Amino acid sequence: MINPAVSVIKSDLPEKWQQILSDLITDPKELLQLLDLDPEKSPFSLHALQQFPLKVPRPFVELIEKSNWDDPLLRQIWPSKLEEHEQTGFVSDPLAESNYNPVAGLLHKYHGRVLLTAAPHCAIHCRYCFRRHFDYQSNSPSRQQWEAAFEYIHNDSSIDEVILSGGDPLALSNRQLFWLLEQIDQIPHITRLRIHSRLPIVIPQRINSDLLNCLGRFRQKVVLVIHCNHSHELTTEMAGNFHKLATNGVTVLNQSVLLKDVNDSASCLIELSKALFSHNVLPYYLHLPDRVSGTAHFYTDEAHARDLLNIMQARLPGYLVPHLVSEIQGEASKTRIM
Numbered sequence: 001m002i003n004p005a006v007s008v009i010k011s012d013l014p015e016k017w018q019q020i021l022s023d024l025i026t027d028p029k030e031l032l033q034l035l036d037l038d039p040e041k042s043p044f045s046l047h048a049l050q051q052f053p054l055k056v057p058r059p060f061v062e063l064i065e066k067s068n069w070d071d072p073l074l075r076q077i078w079p080s081k082l083e084e085h086e087q088t089g090f091v092s093d094p095l096a097e098s099n100y101n102p103v104a105g106l107l108h109k110y111h112g113r114v115l116l117t118a119a120p121h122c123a124i125h126c127r128y129c130f131r132r133h134f135d136y137q138s139n140s141p142s143r144q145q146w147e148a149a150f151e152y153i154h155n156d157s158s159i160d161e162v163i164l165s166g167g168d169p170l171a172l173s174n175r176q177l178f179w180l181l182e183q184i185d186q187i188p189h190i191t192r193l194r195i196h197s198r199l200p201i202v203i204p205q206r207i208n209s210d211l212l213n214c215l216g217r218f219r220q221k222v223v224l225v226i227h228c229n230h231s232h233e234l235t236t237e238m239a240g241n242f243h244k245l246a247t248n249g250v251t252v253l254n255q256s257v258l259l260k261d262v263n264d265s266a267s268c269l270i271e272l273s274k275a276l277f278s279h280n281v282l283p284y285y286l287h288l289p290d291r292v293s294g295t296a297h298f299y300t301d302e303a304h305a306r307d308l309l310n311i312m313q314a315r316l317p318g319y320l321v322p323h324l325v326s327e328i329q330g331e332a333s334k335t336r337i338m
Ligand code: SF4
Pocket: 121, 122, 123, 124, 125, 126, 129, 130, 131, 132, 166, 167, 168, 198, 227
């Protein structure tokens, strides 16, 4: 068994990525100023802000075009008046996740896999997030409570994959994260560990040597599923990071969400797939957005999504075309549309 926490943590001093994480932009006025945006034209909503606060790391803001209210990255983070439009069928828990929550911090929806809500927070607040109303308060177990989750996994040998999600698991400190990994490492029937994270995109400094060493020494096969929606989110630094992850044995895949007025054109999706591949990442899933209250303005319907995928299939090799999927409450897995 590895003992990563003891062997790779070098000091308790905050690392660069932690400094960035503790200095997020949360004040809309500061964002307006940094991006030279005209407040007169702002589609700002105080109600949306109060419901789901603004949170964005500075490296992500640097990728947003100044003076452009239509920037696709800005649209993903700005608390907009459009969030106030209630629409029938858009609810706070569209996947009924609370039905699959046998112990605090653990969701068991699909055969063979469990998801741990490893972190109660994210580095960024994506306005379309399907967990924007999730009760993280009741799903932030203490170490003692985590024991119940690990016991649950120990007692079910049909589970062979653990997924760390959140919130964002890479927003945890290395000490917390490596402790969780140690516990998972000690469960013999777990053969795969999957980490879902947007940190590699929004704070690329998170992929540092401590993390690489830890993941590289893990007994299970490790899959990192990053979350990138637009080619403008990718930088050269990230290409280096993803290469290092691959040389440490980590498989890196991407999932995107199809978002109206952000990435819902064939040219944008084709560009994203090509950019991901040139940054050492394979496109994996393109999700239809979930019907979450406050996010109807991001919704793109299935017919449009199918049209986009058809164009992608005609113009790209198969390995650059992600699977179009949606999550349907009560289904035994994600539903593959194409
Ligand atoms: S990083 Fe992921 S979990 Fe966090 S707000 Fe964005 S989509 Fe939601």
